[in-house]
Amino acid sequence: MMQGLILAGGRGSRLAADGVEAPKALVEVGGRPQIVNLIETFADLGCESITCMVREGITVETPGRALVLTCRTPSSLHTLVAGLAAVPPGPVFCAMVDTVMPPADWRRLYHGVTERLAAGSLAVLAVTPFVDDELPLYVTRNEAGFATAILDTPPPADTPMLVTGGVYGLSPEARRLAGVAVASLHRMRAFLRLLVELRVPVATVEVPRIIDLDHKRDLDAAERWLTARAGDKQ
Numbered sequence: 001m002m003q004g005l006i007l008a009g010g011r012g013s014r015l016a017a018d019g020v021e022a023p024k025a026l027v028e029v030g031g032r033p034q035i036v037n038l039i040e041t042f043a044d045l046g047c048e049s050i051t052c053m054v055r056e057g058i059t060v061e062t063p064g065r066a067l068v069l070t071c072r073t074p075s076s077l078h079t080l081v082a083g084l085a086a087v088p089p090g091p092v093f094c095a096m097v098d099t100v101m102p103p104a105d106w107r108r109l110y111h112g113v114t115e116r117l118a119a120g121s122l123a124v125l126a127v128t129p130f131v132d133d134e135l136p137l138y139v140t141r142n143e144a145g146f147a148t149a150i151l152d153t154p155p156p157a158d159t160p161m162l163v164t165g166g167v168y169g170l171s172p173e174a175r176r177l178a179g180v181a182v183a184s185l186h187r188m189r190a191f192l193r194l195l196v197e198l199r200v201p202v203a204t205v206e207v208p209r210i211i212d213l214d215h216k217r218d219l220d221a222a223e224r225w226l227t228a229r230a231g232d233k234q
Helices: 013-017 034-045 076-086 103-118 172-181 188-197 216-232
Strands: 003-008 049-055 067-071 092-096 123-128 138-141 147-151 163-170 202-206
Touching (some): 003 076, 034 049, 034 092, 067 076, 076 092, 076 172, 076 188, 103 123, 103 202, 123 138, 138 163, 147 202, 163 172, 163 188, 172 188, 188 202
Parallel strands (some): 003 049, 003 092, 049 067, 123 202
Antiparallel strands (some): 092 163, 138 147
């Protein structure tokens, strides 16, 4: 069974600079705090457990059986490792709290991550051709869908443009490696790059679009997008 992990340890400084007073975990999308949206999404997907890592000073009223833990970690990788230490054994479906997708794309991604981990991938990355990030992390992959490089700059023009989407599948071995890597690395992207450089199987699952809630404009775009998608289904 897949264990769920939501990382919400960031300060949301860019949202605050845009005048958004709520911490990133508590900004509302669709009329509810984003962390609540993700908890209910993970529950609907079938995660056996759901663990949330939130920064100190945030109070979250969570639905259902989610476990909320406070962290004072210095980096995204430290937050991941602290969360993994609290998550029950097994493969992990992990997302950053600022990740927004329609339910159908969450289901597609979850099934893809589950299948690739079951087939022997050490880790799985959500990727998208939709690039709307100040510091995107680019991914190149081979015909089998395995990542071949993690880049801070765009790949050559003849290579499909894909970026990471803030959602990861981690096998038990990847969990162990994260605990080792945190001694010398501090960012998630550095850990992901290390996995690819080690030439272990890091699979990808592509979805059309993912919005990261970094700025006020991202909140507005997420509201418009999800409202339009819901309207298309009526």
